[in-house]
Amino acid sequence: MVNPNFKVSELIATGGMASIYRGIQLSLDRPIAIKRLHPHLTNNIDFVARFEKEAKSVARLRHENIVSIIDFGRDEEGYYLALEFVEGKNLKEILKSEKKVPAEIGLIIAEQVAQGLRFAHSAGLIHRDIKPANIMLSNSGGVKITDFGIAKFTGDVTVTATGSMIGSPAYMSPEHVRGTDLDSRADLFSLGVVLYEILTGQKPFQGDNYQEVITKILTEQPKPIMQLAPELSLGWAEIIHKCLERDKFKRYQNCEDLLLDLKKQFDFYQIQLAPKLISEYLNNASLVASKLVENRIQRHLDWGLHYFNQGEGQQEPAKKEFREVLRWDPHNQTALKYVAQLEKKDKPGRIRFVKERLKGRKISPWFLVPAGFVAAVFLGYLFGDYFDRVLRRDFAPVVEVPEKLADTPSLTVQGEEESDLSSQVPQATPGSKPAITHNSPLTAKTNRSVQSVTEESKSTPSNVIVIYNQEKEKKRAGEAGLLNPEELRAGLQFGFLTVNAQPKATVEINGQVYGTVPPALTFKAEEGKYRVHLRQEGYQTQSRKIYVQKGETMTIEEILKEEQPSSSNSRPDEP
Secondary structure (H helix, E strand, O other): EEEEOOOEEEEEEEEEEEEEEEEEOOOOEEEEEEEEHHHHHHHHHHHHHHHHHHHHHHHHOOOOOOOOEEEEEEEEEEEEEEEEOEEEEEHHHHHHHHHHHHOOHHHHHHHHHHHHHHHHHHHOOOOOOOOHHHHEEEEEOOOOOOOOOOOOOOOOOOEEOOOOOOHHHHHOOOOHHOOOOOOOOOHHHHHHHHHHHHOOOOHHHHOHHHHHHHHHHHHHOOOOHHHOOOOOOOOOOHHHHOOOOOOOOOOOOOOOHHHHHHHHHHHHHHHOOHHHHHHHHHHEEEEHHHHHHHHHHHHHHHHHHHHHHHHHHHHHHHHHHHHHHHOOOOOHHHHHHHHHHHHHHHHHHHHHHHHHHHHOOOHHHHHHHHHHHHHHHHHHHHHHHHHHHHHHHHHHOOEOOHHHHHHOOOOOOOOOHHHHHHHHHOOOOOOOOOOOOOOOOOOOOOOOHHHHHHHHHOOOOEEEEOOOOHHHHHHHHHHHOOOHHHHHHOOOEEEEEEEEEOOOOEEEEEOOOEEEEOOOOEEEEEEEEEEEEEEEEEOEEEEEEEEEEOOEEEEEEEEOEEOOOOOHHHHOOOO
């Protein structure tokens, strides 16, 4: 027995320096991990003294991304460490079943390991052995660094059973290999090697033996990661290559700088509820990976269509989004179609082509004959309608509308009513001007009403939704004694309303559903009061009472909160 308070149950793993057992802390009835050094290492007095000092130093590290040390001691079998037991898998185990991890999972791992390293570095400790086997993913969604108690001191050249220095050559920094000037930046190089491997499925420095691997670390640059994983964002790839700089002064100088760049990638990939995502990935890695790809594609496709519908001024953002879709899915037919349309619009037009062909050539006089004919046809098409309207105005009968009647609100009378009313207008004879009496049933179908409706439809883009204030419509209809409030819409005052939310939500305004966001929906709204609801299953409904004013734009942007969020879903490492 290691200790009367500890009970060993089974062997978990064994390595060159220690064996790890699963056990139970009897006093608290909780699972623990017990690491026991191999007996032959206890004969080295200097090593034992340093190991004991390391254990005491690491015991002071209390951080959610570092496996805690519970106890250190010696019994009749030798030295041991009692550690926090993490129920889950390490990255080495994950890579055996999954060739590589999705970009989002890699980002979460990088961010949480960097948080743990920042805490350790602030305490003056260097891990020196960051590798997949020493990074644990827990079933509850946490990411933890292990083995701080063995590899910590700079300049330590203790030899393991295999005859190599402490550490794993494939993950060592150049200065670690040389054994000089080792500091916290060595851990960032090792983290870069791990990230490269889990995102591509292969190590950046490979060889048939340790010496060949070490030579490549000292002399060669790794293959650009986007050649092996083209689906990664450019920013994500740049982070990894900066970690892998041979010159430590060109690397990230500390974890804070690394975390700032990782935060930008979190925003780009729109990662939310990281612990939940890690937990789901451990439960079903292939399913989560496919869903993440689908989400990326749909997100960029939605924004691409949004920009495309905005018109000429948003072509470049639209192309950028559609190209992002093609990075994730090179054969996506929708993205290919819109990219082709946008690139076609960028090509020089026919007029410019003809101009270039004619440049520097002498034009024959006979060319003027067909050119003049074409010009005449074009001018006739352009101004023919104008002259036709002028002639009709001069020779058509003039209908005099009394001033009082002409000032009444404009209404459009349609269908049979229109033909019946027109039949009651007295027929005019050449040279006469028929008049409409004050008791005529004709109620103002004027060019003014038609013009106002036409101008309103032209001024409203096709992707903007027009909505009216229901209470005002009912009031107008009641005052006018009409059954159709749409007849009173000419001359109304409008403002604009833009609605967006994260994650995707249904937009409901005054009880009517208009679609989902993102991308954002834009409304041309009659001046007045509105009630806006944003709904999504599993999230709390967000409600807003607003007043849209004439000529002004109001923006609603909401982040929906999960219903009854549990404490386990909150990120412990939030700065």
